[in-house]
Amino acid sequence: MGLTGRATALLLEKCREENPLVQCITNFVSMDLMANTLLAAGASPAMAHSISEVESFVELASALLVNVGTLSEDWAGGMKLAALTAGRLRKPWVLDPVACGATPARTSLCKDLMALGPTVIRGNASEIMALASLGGERTRGVDSSHPSEAAAPMARALAARQGCIVAVSGAVDVVTDGTRTLLVGNGHPLLQKVTATGCSVTALIAAFVAVAGPEQALEATAHALAYFGVAAERAAVDEAGQVRGPGSFRVKLLDELDLLCAAQLVHASRIGRST
Amino acid sequence: MGLTGRATALLLEKCREENPLVQCITNFVSMDLMANTLLAAGASPAMAHSISEVESFVELASALLVNVGTLSEDWAGGMKLAALTAGRLRKPWVLDPVACGATPARTSLCKDLMALGPTVIRGNASEIMALASLGGERTRGVDSSHPSEAAAPMARALAARQGCIVAVSGAVDVVTDGTRTLLVGNGHPLLQKVTATGCSVTALIAAFVAVAGPEQALEATAHALAYFGVAAERAAVDEAGQVRGPGSFRVKLLDELDLLCAAQLVHASRIGRST
Amino acid sequence: MGLTGRATALLLEKCREENPLVQCITNFVSMDLMANTLLAAGASPAMAHSISEVESFVELASALLVNVGTLSEDWAGGMKLAALTAGRLRKPWVLDPVACGATPARTSLCKDLMALGPTVIRGNASEIMALASLGGERTRGVDSSHPSEAAAPMARALAARQGCIVAVSGAVDVVTDGTRTLLVGNGHPLLQKVTATGCSVTALIAAFVAVAGPEQALEATAHALAYFGVAAERAAVDEAGQVRGPGSFRVKLLDELDLLCAAQLVHASRIGRST
Incomplete structure (x- = not known):
């Protein structure tokens, strides 16, 4: 059996009560949507990346997100110091290895960050397969068209080796600690048409794990994916039953993330256990 | 007696006629909303931060905004040079000391910028109290839950010491030059649910002071806060009288900033004088 | 005779089938709208600017966009290396010389980039006149109020000298290779009220040329401008025939870019030939 929608709703309620501060070191494209996503979930975003202050900020934060999307040399130092500080203070941190495998610089940075022990790693199938293959797992090449299930065996191997949670986004999201695996069936294809939705759900994972x-962390990751996915399902269709365009979908996604009530989540969350 | 809504409407009209160029050195999260806010008010945004060109840009601009939100070492030099140039050319500039007090690096940068003589400083109660305490005013700790009125005495002391306008955002906005204090009653709680609304109203202040x-500057700051607050009030509720979600609120806020007419402002602007 | 709406529709269809990867080195303000514009057209955006990986990214990409909007010293090297790599690999790249002429640093960077041989240059009349005058063409000063047609002779001279396509945005867009000139009559004044719309259409040009x-490249540039302009015309008016505010216009623009079908483009695209 999987997790209940009631558990998803309870965790969201807890997030809204505790108002965790989530420090985000993320790409430029995602900052607006990510900050608004966290606010809609009741969390507080803090976008602070500079090596001169990340240690102080991690001390204040309940969780850290590191997303390598718009990689810059001068940001890499801040990312590493923040991750190191989170580890030292035993605060959860989540890695989003955007486009890992696309260029040597990016792959190298992801490898360095992975060595600092993230609590959760979330990516698409290609990114997770690229990350996993750094450690010796074989891959048949990086292809963004891989379905998430195809990456499940490598995700499990990566999670086991790293001692962390690995989440693979896709039509069905795969979430694993190497032993147990959860499958999240919520979401909508329109998410692919709006930039930074994947980045934003990773920030939600950080808030929920906090x-x-x-x-x-395994359950919290699945709940964050389910909550975001339910909001997307509700936002995708207008009052007349028509699928929205991506512009209005993005607007409604934030509305739904904010307005979703427990009863709606209880019935819509679909988190199963892999057999 | 406070300021009339007619005065708010006249200043907005003047802004639309004169089309002031507002140079913004601001954080990455706020750039899109800030630029669109300025455009809706009839001003022209110019996002230029590099130390290699800020002097030339300040020469072209009617006002400068400096917001330290996503602090970077390499941006700090541009901020200081721009502020220095604005002072030399006697052009108004506005400081937004985002999260001042949260980290030593941030507090130190805000202190350096304050020494360069901003025309207006706008922050929330915690930020203003942190700034004020740098100069010796006592604070009982920085807490973002402070209401704006609690910061009023320190805001007055800071304004008097600095010889500038200090605005404290909150349910009621406090605007003071150290002697006279105005209270702006417009706004809506949904503003807290959308990132960068505070940053954007600070840019509006720069345009209005220009x-x-x-x-x-005292009156112009209050008018900018009232105009933004009235637009927020109108944007917060949909046709059926329901409070919107934060996604559609953000969209409607820009619509209202653009479409608001004088008659609507005349009746809705609420700027009182502190007694 | 100009180009048919059918040709615009066919090229859009091709873009949706081929899903070109467009690498964007662009300003911070434009990233969200630009990425979503490319996604709506069926292209894949990749925002990667770092000198440590631009060579690898250009190898993967079908086209490159370089936009100097929020000029930074440390980005300039990445821009030049990316442009150089695109030239070496004979991949199309498009230059958006934002605010060229406003400051010496900006003009100098645009000059350096122009020397690397862009496939297409798109700007407003002032920017194109500033660029053209760098090469000796006389200008009567840079004024953003110049209509695009006034810049047509200088655009033709610039295109002929550079051996590239030059597009001047305005109420009527002028597109020229120095010999042939196309005029695109689509668009809407609301585009001026939303930041980054000009930047975003330049990214579309890169996708279409790819x-x-x-x-x-001449025809593809005109088709991209027509497609974006038709979407703007449709987005500008609501169901009741009222002109929208800029907030909802921005949302609807993305919806229309995504939902526009061939039949709608066939009838609305207006690309004429200059006589």
Whole structure:
């Protein structure tokens, strides 16, 4: 059996009560949507990346997100110091290895960050396969058209080796700690048509892990994906039953993330256990 | 007696006629909303931060905004040079000390910028209290839950010491030159749910001070806050009288900033004088 | 005779089938709208600017966009290396010389980039006149109020000298290779009220030139401008026939870019030939 929608709703409620501060070191494209996504979930975003202050900020934060999207040399130092500080202070941190495998510089940075022990890694199938293959797991090439399930075996191997949670986004999201695997069936194809939706759900994962605690990181990751996916399903269709365009979908996604109530989540969340 | 809504409407009209160029050195999260806010008010945004060109840009601009949100070492030099140039050319400039007090690097940068003589400083109660305490005013700690009125005495002391206008955002906005204090009653709680709304109203203040002239900086700051607040009030509720979600609120806020007419402002602007 | 709406529709269809990867080195303000514009057209955006990886990214990309909007010293090297690599690999690249002429640093960077041989240059009349005057063409000063037609002779001279396509945005867009000149009559004044719309259409030009091939760069540029302009016309008016505010216009623009079908483009595209 999987997780109940009631558990998703309870964790969201806890997030809104505790208002965790999530420090985000993320790409330029995603900042607006990510900050608004966190606000809609009741969390507080703090976008601070500079090596001169990341240590102080991680001390204040409940969780850290590191996203390598618009990689810059001068940001890489801030990312590493922030991750190191989170580890030292035993605060959860989440890695989003955007386009890992696309260029040597990017792959190298992701490798360095992975060595600092993220609590959760979330990516698409290609990114997770590229990350996994850094450690010796074989890959048959990086192809963004890989379905998430195809990456499940490598995700499990990566999670086991790293001792962390690995989430693979796709039509069905795969979330694993190497032993147990959850499958999240929520979401909508329109998410692919709006930039930074994947980045934003990774920030939500950081918020949810912060309030659930690190022992519940597997479940918290699945709940964050389900919550975001349910909001997307509701936002995708207008009052007349027509699928929206991507512009209005993005607007409604934020509305739904904010307005979703427990009863709606209870019935819509679909988190199963892999057999 | 406070300021009339007619005065708010006249200043907005002047802004639309004169089309002031507002140079913005601001954080990455706020750039899109800030630029669109300025355009809706009839001003022209110019986002230029590089130390290699800020002097030339300040020469072209009618006002400068400096916002330290996503602090970077290599941007700090541009901020200081731009502020220095604005002072030399006697052009108004506005400081937004985002999260001042949160980290030593941030507090230090805000202190350096404050020494360069901003025309207006706008922040929330915590930021203004952190700034004020740098100069010796006592604070009982920085807490973002402070209401704006609690910061009023320190805001007055800061304004008097600096010889500038200080605005504290909150349910009621406090605007003071150290002697006279105005209270702006417009706004809506949904503004807290959308990132960069505070940053954007600070840019509006720069535009309004540019067209009103530095002697009218107190009044211009209050008018900008009232105009933004009225637009927020109108944007917060949909046709059926329901409060919107934050996604559609952000969209409607820009619509209202653009479409607001004088008659609507005349009746809705609420700027009182502190007694 | 000009180009048919059918040809515009066919090129859009090709873009959706081929899904070109467009690498964008662009300003911070434009990233969200630009990425979503490319996604709506069926292209894939990749925002990568770092000198440590631009060579690898250009190898993967079908086309490159360089936009100097928020000029930074440390980005300039990445821009030049990317442009150089595109030239070496004979991949199309498009230059958006934002605010060229406003400051010496900006003009100098645009000059350096122009020397690297862009396939297409798109700007407003002032920017194109500033660029053209760098090479000796006389200008009567840079004034953003110049209509695009006034810049047509200088655009033709610039195109002939550079051996590239030059597009001047305005109420009527002028597109020229120095010999042939096309005029695009689509668009809407609301585009001026939304930041980054000009930047975003330049990215569309890169996508369209990638799928049309460099020999068709003149036509592809005109088709991209027509497609974007038709979407703007449709987005500008609501169901009741009222002109929208800029917030909802921006949302609808993305919807229309995504939902526009061939039949709608066939009848609305207005590309004439200059006589």
